[in-house]
Amino acid sequence: MSEPLVSIQNLRVAFRMEDGEPFEAIKGISFDIPKNRTVALVGESGSGKSVTSMAILRLLPSNAEFGAESKILFEGKDLLQEDPHALRKVRGGNIAMIFQEPMTSLNPVFTVGDQIMETLMLHMGMGRRAARQKAISLLTECGLPEPERRVDRYPHELSGGQQQRVMIAMAIACEPKLLIADEPTTALDVTIQKQILKLVADLQKARGMSVLFITHDLDVVGEFAHEAVVMREGEIREHSEIRKIFESPQDNYTKALIKCRPHLGRRPQRLAVIDDFMQGTPYKEPPHRPRGYSHGDEIILDVQGLHKTFFSREGLFGKRAFDAVKDVSFKLAKGKTLGIVGESGSGKTTVGLTLMRLHEATAGKAFFNGKDILSMTPKEFKAYKRRIQIVFQNPYASLNPRFTVQDILTEPMMLHGIGSGAQERRRLAADLADRVGLSSNALSKYPHEFSGGQRQRIAIARCLTMKPDILICDESVSALDVSVQAQVLNLLQDLQDEFRLSYLFISHDLSVVKHISDQVMVMHEGVLVEQADSDVIYANPQHDYTRELLASIPRGWPRDSFNAEGALAEA
Amino acid sequence: MANEKGSRSLWALGWKRLRKDHIGFVSLWMVAAFVLLALAGALGLVASGWRNEVAKPYAPPTLLKSLGPKHVQLTAENIDAANKASEQANGQPSTGTSLTADEDPLAGDLAEASKNEGQYQEAATQKAETLPMGADLRGRDVLQKVLKGTSTSMLVGLMGSLAAIVLGTIMGGFGGYFGQKIDDLLMWFYSVFTSVPDMLLLLAFSAVLRRGISTVILVMALTSWTGTFRLMRAEFLKHKSREYVKAADAIGASHLRRMFVHILPNVSYLLLVQFSILTVALIKYEVILSFLGFGVSVTQISWGSMLAEAPAELIQGYWWQMACVTLFMSILVTAFSMLTDSLRDALDPKVK
C-alpha cells in the first residue's frame, strides 16, 4: 500500500475538567487513513470516536489538550503543529467534514447557496457567479431535487435529508482529499439514511477521496466501508478490513458489538450483552424464540378507528387541520407485544400518547377490558391510568432531575394508594429497583448520576410500581447504545415473561421491533399500512412502503444492497 | 461519573460548582455578610440609634476633615439668642406669650404642670465635632444611617423581588401550563401592564397607598412581576411537554402536582437567578422611588432616602453621605451581580 493520506500517531486527547482534573478521552491511538478508501470509526458513546474526528481538524473545544508525542500527519505535515493560517487552508479545502445534526450545523440565517458558495469563494477563489453555478452543480451531484430553486432556500426550509445533502455538497465543494463524516445519518429516518449512505459511497468512488466515517452502528458501515476501527473508552480494540470485522472478529468487544444488535435474520431468546463476551468464556447463542399472536390470545386492548387531528392557526381566522392518526384499529393481546414501526411523522407516537390520554383522541374507541377508556371522564380514567403505563424515548428527559430514584418510584404508589405507608412504599421501591437490576444504593441517588441504560431501568421500574397491564414503550431503547439496548430489551422480555405484561412497542428501528414483537403494524403518514405477525411481515411484506422500509435497513455483512461492487473493490 | 462520589442533587452539584468559582464564592460571602448586616439591622442589633443626633450638623468624616467645607453651622441656640434680642428690642415678653394669666385658659394648668416638668428634663448631650463617616443635616451618624439603610434597602429589594417572583411565577405558571383561555386572560393582563409606562403605574400605585416599606415593596411587586411572568410562562410551556411531566401525567399526578412538584423545582434555578437580578434592580429602583418622593417614611431610612438628600448636600459641599451610600451600594450590588452570574453558570443543568 502506498503512503497513507492521514496518519494518526499516538494521539492522546485530554479535557481539562471544571475541577481542573484532566479527563483523558483518547488514550494514545494510532491508525492510518489510506488514500481512496473509506475507514469507519465505530464505537459506542464515550469511545472517543467523535473526539478523534474533531482532533484531525483541531475543532475540539479550548479545554482539550493533545499529548506531547501525538501527531496527525496529513500528506506528511503534522496538523497539530500547523499555524492557524495553514490549518485554515486544510480545513474545508483538503479535509472537509459533515456532522450529525445538519439542522444546527448549517447557519440558519444564510441560504444554503450562500453557505456553499462561501467555501468555494474562500478556497477556490471563485467569483459569486461562478460559485453559484458550481453550488448548483454540486447540489445536483448530491441529489438535491430542484437545485436551482433550493439553492436560495434557507436550511429550515429543507428536510433533514436534504439538509444533509447540502452539508455534503458543501464538504465536497473544494475537492477534499478526505471527507470526515461524523454520524451523518443518525438523526435521519432509515429510508433517508440509506440514500445518504449511498451518496457518500458514490461520491467517494467517483472522486477518489478518502472517507472517515464515524458511527455507533456497525451495520451501517458494513455496507460500504473498506476498513473499520473499533474503539472503546478511548482505545482502539480492533482495526481491520471490514470483511474480517464481520466474519472473523478478533476482539471480544467487536464480537459483542456484532452480536448484541438485534438482527432481522435471527431472534434469540435473549440478546447477547457485552459481559457475555468480556468474561473470556466463549459465547453460545441461546435458542430461537418463536413469536406471533395465537388464536386463544386474550385481547386486552381493542382499538377501533382511532383518529387524532391537530389544529394550527392559519390566515386571518382560519385553522389548519393536520391528521396525525387516521382511522387506526388494532388489538393488543395479553402477554404479547405489538410493535408499531414507522418513520418520523408517521403518527406512531401519537397513537401511544392518545391511548394514554396524554392527548385527547379526536375519534375512535379503545376498549380496555371491555371499557372504552377514551370516552371516560378524567375521573373515571384515573383508576385505569395505572394499568396502562409508558416508557419514553429519552431516559434523560423522562425522569424528573430534581427527584431521587426513591421519590420517582414511590410517587406513583403514593398517588394511587399502593402500599400502606411510606415505609412499605420504600421497601417496594427497593424491591423493584433490585428487580430491574439497579444496585441497592441507587434509591438515594438522582437521575443524572446514572447512565442512559440505568435511567431507562428506573423509568421501567416506575411503571412497574403500579403493576400495569399494558406498557407502551415509545422508542424506549432508541437512544441507547447497542450494548445497553440489548440489556434493556432483555429486561423488557424478562418482565413480560414474569408479569405477562402486554407491550405496545413503538420504534423506528425495524430490527428491534422484529426482535421483540409478536405482531407488527407499519404506519405511514398517520395511516396503518400493514399489520401482521412479525415473522410474516418481514418475510413477506405486502405493502410497497413496508418493502421500501425493509429494504432500507442496513444489513451489515454480508452486504447485499447497493454496494455489492464495493465489496469487490476489496478483493 | 459521579457515582463513586456519592449521591448529589443538582442543587448540591451547583453548590459544588459555585465553590469552585472564586469570584462567585467571594461574592456569595459578601452578599451573606450584607444579609447578616441587614438582619442585625432589622432586629435592632446594629445601628438602632441611627436617629440620635450625636454630632453637630454636617460634622465631617474624621479622617477627611479637611475635605469638608467650612460653613458656619447654626444651632437652635443661635436662633433663640437672635430672636430674644429682637424680642427685647420690640418689647415682647422674654418668656411665655403676650397673654396675661386670665387671658390664657391654660395658665393655671401650665403653672401647675411646670412643677412636674423636672422628670422630663433631658441633659444636653455633647455633640461630636467629627464622625467616622461624617454626619447629616441633623447631626445623625452617616455610618449608622447607612448600616440601617442597608437593612431597609435589602429588605425592600429582597421582599419586593420575592413578591414579584411569586406573583409572576403563579401567573406565568398557570398561563404557560394550562394555555388556552387562562393563558389568553393572563396574557391580556400582561400586555396591559407592559403597555402602560412603568412610571405611571408607579405614580398611580404610590398615590393609593400609604408611605412606608410595605408600600414600596408592594409597588415594586406590582410593577415588576411581568418579567418573571414572561419567563415562567415560557418555561412552563416548555416543560409541560417534556417527557418527565408527561410521565407524571401518566402516573396520575394532578395538574397542580405537575406544576408545583414537578415543573417548579426544575425551573427554580431560573427563579433564583431572576430573583437576584430583580433584587439588584429593585435596590436601585428604590433610589429613584425615594428621589421622586415615594420612598420610606420619616422613621425609616433607606439608601434611596439617603441619596435623595444628596443633590441638596452636594451643592453645599457635603459629599460624604452620597459617597458612603454609593460605596455600600456598589459593594453589595457588584457582589450580587457577580453572584448572579456565577449562579447562572453553576445552576444551569445543561452545564454538567
Add this chain to the structure above:
Amino acid sequence: MRKGQFALAALTAILISGNGFAADMNKVLHVAFNAPETGFDPAKISDQYSSSIVENIFDPLITYDYLARPVKLIPNTTEAMPTISKDGKVYTFHLKHGIYFADDPAFGGKKRELVAEDYAYSIKRLLDPTINSPYSFLVNGRFVGGDELVAKAGKNTLDYNAPLEGIKTLDKYTLQLTLKETNFNMTYILSMPVFGAVAREVIEANAANTMAHPVGTGPYLLKEWKPGTKMVLEANPNYRKDVFNFAPSKDAIDAGIIKAMKGKTLPCIGRVEVSIIEEEQPTWLAFLEKQLDISGIPQPALQEALVIDPKDPTKATLNPKYAKMGIQHQRYKLQEVTYTYFNMDDSVVGGDSKEKLALRRAIAMAFPRSETIAAIRRGQAVPVNYMIPEGVGGHNPNFKGAAEYDPAKANALLDKFGYKKGADGWRVQPNGKPLSIEYATGSAAIDKQWNEYWQKAFDSLKIHVTWKVGKWNELDKEARQSKLQMWGLAWGADYPDGDNFMMLLYGKNAGDVNYANFKNAEYDKLFESSLKLPDGPERNKLYDQMNKIVVAQQPWIFGDTRVRNTLAQPYVKGFKIHPIVNTTWRYIDLQK
C-alpha cells in the same frame, strides 16, 4: 360707536408719538421658575408663576412704586390715584389717553386703545360663573348689583352688556366702581395682576383658549409658550412711553439704581426667557454658570452663598467670593406667615374643651421651631408671633403669640390632663382610647426634612404620629372637607393689609381659607368690626384681641416668615426686589 372709536384710535396713534419703544432686542434676560405655570388669562390664574408673567403683559389701574419702601401705590394707566367718595364706597378712575394694546388679529389690523370699558369688562369677568376665577372671592358680594347679576347668570355666562351699577364707565376714559360696603383695601386689590385689562375682542376671538392668548397693554407680550417648560416675553412695541422716574427711598442701593436707570425709557430689556427648573441643584449651578441672570438662593445653597452671622442670621451677607465677582445680593422678609393648623372639628385634636386645648398647646410647645429655622431655613427666617407679618398693615411687633418651646412642660401638661402613657410607653387619650395623630404632608425632599422635626416633637411627647402623604390637590380637597387633622401651610399676602391674614380664621371662611375650621363667635365679631375700620390704632386693638383668642385657643401653631435672598449677576442694572410685585424685569437693564 365702536367703529368711531377705532378710527379715533388709529388717528391718535399717528398723532402722538407716545410710543417710545426703546427696548434693545439683543438684551435677553434669563430667569427660571421652580414650578410650572398654568396660563395667562388674568381671570383664571392664581399661582405666583403665572402671575409673574401676567403682570408683565397686562396693566392694572394702579401699581406699586418700584423703589418706595414701605410699598406705595401709584397710578398706572390712570392719570392719578382714584378719587374716593367720602363714605369710601365710590371709586372713580380717569384713564390716560393713548395707551394701546399689543397688536392682535382680533383688532383687525388696527391700533386698539385702552378704554374704561376694558377695565369694566375685565372686572366683570372675575364675577362670571363660567370663568370660575380663583380670585372671585375678591369681587363677589362687593359691587353694587354684582350679586344680582351673577345670580341671574346662574351657570351661564354673565351678561356683560347688562348695566351694572357697581362697575360702570362714565365716559370713554372714566371708570366708576361702587362698593356695597366700605373697603379700605380696594386700591390694593385693584393693583393685583388679575385686575389687568383684557380686550373683549381678543377674549371672544380666543374663547376656547384664553390661557394661551394674553394680549394686554403692558411692557411685554408673550412671544412663545411651551407649557411647563419655557416662556419667552418680548418687549411690546405698542407699549406707552414710560420713563424710569422713581424717587429714591431710604434704602442705600436706590442711589445706584437711579444713577443707572434714571431717564431710561422702559422696558430696556427686549427679551425675557423664562425656563422651568424644578430641582435646586441645577438652578443654583445654572446661576453660577451665568446661565441665569437673576435667581433666588435655593435653601441648600444658602450656606455656600452667604456668610451667616450666628448672632444675627437674618442679616446675612454675600459670600466674599461671590461679592468679589460683583454678584448683587438682596434680602427681604416675605409678607407671609407659615403655620400648622389643627382641624378644630376633629374629634382628637379639635374642640374647645380644656383637654383638647392642652393637647394642642403641648404639641405647639414641643415643636423645635428654632432648630428648624437653624437647620432648614439656615437662619433665613424669623418666627411668627402675630397673624399678620411685618410689612403688612396691622402687624404688631410687640406681640408674642408663639407658644414657648418647652417639651418638658408640655409633657407635664399632658400628664395633668390625663393623657397617660400606656404599657408601651406611648400616650393614650384621657378617655383611654389610643392616641395617634395624622399629619398631612407633601412628598418632596423638603417636606421630609420638616417631618423629621415633627416626628421629633411628637416623639418627645410620646404621641404616635402617622403621615398622610399626598399631592397638594388631594390634601387640599380633604382639608376643605375637614378630613385632615394637622397640616402645615403658608399664606402670602395678596395685598399688604392685615385683613388678608385675619380672614384666615374667620368662622364663615371655614371649609375655604379657614382650613382650621376655627369658629369662635368672639373672633368673628371682632373680625366683622375690623372690616369697617381703616388701618390704624383702633383696628390694631381689635387685631390684638383676635390674636389673643388665637393664641389661647391654639388652632394654629405659628411657624416662621422667610427671608428671601435673591442674587443678580453683576451686569443686571437697576435691580431691586419688590415685596409685592413678583418681577422687576421692566425696570432693569443689562450691561454686559
Add this chain to the structure above:
Amino acid sequence: MFAYIIRRVLQMIPTIFGVMLLLFILFNWVGGDPSYILAGKSMNATTLANIRAQLGLDKSQFAQFLIFVKQVATLNFGISWSNQQPVSSILAARVGPSVTLTGFIMLVSTVLSISMASLVAYVRGSLTDRMVTLICTTAMSVSALVYIIAGQFWLAHKLGWFPVLGWGDSFAKNLVTYLPLPVLLGVIVSLAPDLRFYRSCFVEEMNHDYVRTARAKGLSEPKIMLKHVMRNALIPVVTSIMMSLPYLLVGALLLETFFAIPGMGREVIMAVDKSDFPVIKAITIYIAILTMIFNLLADIVYKLIDPRVQLK
C-alpha cells in the same frame, strides 16, 4: 403576512381596552381632584361645582368612560385640565426633546455596546473580557441618580466642560451645546447593562454548531465572528432594541429633570402631580399603542433577519 398583521392589529383592541380600564380605575380612584387645583387659593362650593361640571367630573363613571372611549377612538384627548392647552400640542412640544435625548443615548450606547460586546465576546475568557465584565458590573452598581448629580456637579460646574443645563430651539445648538453631557451620562448608565447583555448574546451564539461548521470550512475567526455569529446574535439584539424604542417617548425622567430638558418624562410627573387626566390618558394610550406597534414591528424585523421565524 398581511393576515398576520391584521390579526395582530385586531388583538390590540382588547389590550387597549384593558389599558383604558386600568388607567380609568387607577386615576378615578386615586387620581386626586383637579378641580381643587383650578379653584386656587380660595373657593366656594358653587365654583367647585362649576369647575367639576366643566371638566365633566359630575357625569357618571360610565359616561366618563364612554367619553374616554370616544377620545381614544378619535385620538383626540381634548384640552389639558391644568393649563387648558390642547393635549396634542402639549405632547407635540414634549416629544421632540425626549426623542432627541433618548434617541442619542440609545444610538451611542447601542453602537458602542454592540461593537465592544463583539470584541469582548471574541476574546471571551481572557483577562480583557473579565476586566470589562468586572468594570461593567461595578459601573452598573452605582445608581443613575448618583451619576447624574455627580456628573452635573463635577463635569459641568467644577470642571466647566459642559453647560450645567439648558435646552434650545435649534437642533444643532442642542446637539452641540446641551446634549453632550446628558447623553454622556445616559450612555454611562445604559452602556454597562447593554454591553453585558449583548456579550452574552454573542457568546451564546458562538457555542452553536454552525460555528463549528464554519471553522471546519476554513473560515478565519474574525470572519466567523463578523459574518456568521453577528448575523445570528443580532436577532436578540435587534429585538431588544425594537422593544425599547417606545421608551424613546417616555424619555429619561431624571436627566430631563436635572438638565431642564422639556421632555415627556417631566410632563408625566407634572400631569400626575396636577391630576391632569387628559394628558395622562393621552400619554398612556399613545405609549400603549406605540408599544404594541413596536412589538409587532419587532416581530416583523425578527422575521426579516431570522428566516426561520414564521409569523402566525
